[in-house]
Amino acid sequence: MRDASRGAVVSVAVALLCLSAVGPAVGAAGERGYPSLTDRGIAAQAEPPPAFQSAVDPDVVVMRATVDENGTAAWTVEFRVRLDDENTTEAFESVRADVRENPSSFTDQFATGMRRTVASAENRTGREMALEGVRVAATREQLPQEYGVLTYRFTWTNFAATDGDRLRIGDSLSGFFLDGESSLVLGWPAGYEPESVTPDPDETGNGSATWRGPADFGSNEPRVVAAPAGGGPPTAAVAAALLLLVAAAGAVGWLYRSRDGVPIGGATGTDPSSGASGAAADQNGAADGAGDAAEETDDGEAADDSDEPPAELLSNEERVIRLVEDNGGRIKQQQIASEFDWTDAKTSQVVGTLREEDAVETFRIGRENVVALPEESDL
Incomplete structure (x- = not known):
């Protein structure tokens, strides 16, 4: 001893x-x-x-x-x-x-x-x-x-x-x-x-x-x-793969329609008896439609200058990143939960995934957790 x-x-x-x-x-x-x-x-x-x-x-x-x-x-x-x-x-x-x-x-x-x-x-x-x-x-x-x-x-x-x-x-x-x-x-x-x-x-x-x-x-x-595992929302990687599949399907459909001479958003079939004049009419209609679209763009009535996808096509992680960006690069974690009507557990899971991917950083101010973009975290 x-x-x-x-x-x-x-x-x-x-x-x-x-x-x-x-x-x-x-x-x-x-x-x-x-x-x-x-x-x-x-x-x-x-x-x-x-x-x-x-x-x-x-x-x-x-x-x-x-x-x-x-x-x-x-x-x-x-x-x-x-x-x-x-x-x-x-x-x-x-x-x-x-x-x-x-x-x-x-x-x-x-x-x-x-x-x-x-x-x-x-x-x-x-x-x-x-x-x-x-x-x-x-x-x-x-x-x-x-x-x-x-x-x-x-x-x-x-x-x-x-x-x-x-x-x-x-x-x-x-x-x-x-x-x-x-x-x-x-x-x-x-x-x-x-x-x-x-x-x-x-x-x-x-x-x-x-x-x-x-x-x-x-x-x-x-x-x-x-x-x-597997019971929660898809990860950012899975969500990105789904978006790529949707985009690929849209491109295939566009090529198929173009090959058949059908304008996007136009008729799905042609009348064989109409011959060349029918095809010309379709092309004229397409040109008119393009002209109308150009006019709407000039007038600012139907144009959308945003290249960002709509919110419903974003993954949970992408939605959080967009929200943080919209709030100047940092936001309280509780505000994220309130914005998306998520539980605290789900919010923690999504933020944790982003933190592991170095997409965001977290720190405390008092009793509050704050989520920030990496370049904003040192401010």
Whole structure:
């Protein structure tokens, strides 16, 4: 056992076990809905459980929850220590031996703290929850440096809320916070995609969102809303392909009519008995029509100088870009939702697609999200 092991214990308390102290404080913290620093200190100053007394001081703590379609999450909590000197390596090997000989001394104490955390989240969300299958392992891994990794795995039933075919992930962790060595990863099932992620994560990919500490989440954070892929509006690429198909079909029709000598917008057939005079009459009619169109253009009565396609032929992403341009290059995200009568989730999805394509940038002014064209974002 080492004196430095207390660092691991504090990390555990701050990263996870603190939620059991945070939970009761939520109701007493007033309208803000999350605990004060004093409340959080209760957990951080708690005496370490005996099973952690031999733990080494971790360099990295990674907490990962991967949610299934029914809202249950498979959790892993990894405490990683760099094995870059003899003393640290010997200390970790001692922990490794303890895990092999008596894993229950680790899992029992960890499960006790986590059950308090789960019970607190159950009271806060109103969903029935349970902690199941707590396991522990100690391994050495190349990441790419060699690390000693103490890993806890467990299942948290009903960790996320289900809303039809959507998953609302994160309410069990409201008011969560991360220290500088910790990170939180929230993942969704294969075949799902995020509609919204709050606050903006440090990284997305491989079916998950990652936040790295230090981070202090608000009373309604972190939050991820995920839904089955393919259920939303078409992406900009698909919409562009559809527009190309429509344009190609129109060009083929124009060429077909021109080959048969039928003016665009004119009759679809000719009378064989009319001969050349009938064709000439058709051509004269076409010329007259062109003259009328020219006169209307000169008078300004029927001309349309705009080269932009009508709004009904634009994709959702193109409609947002046009709206931002019409508002001088920046607009509040809530104004986009109001303009198109979209839900907040749909608006977040469309804006997120544009942000991934570097078509827009987003930032906060107060409590408002602002969407801006890239050249306007620095103004």
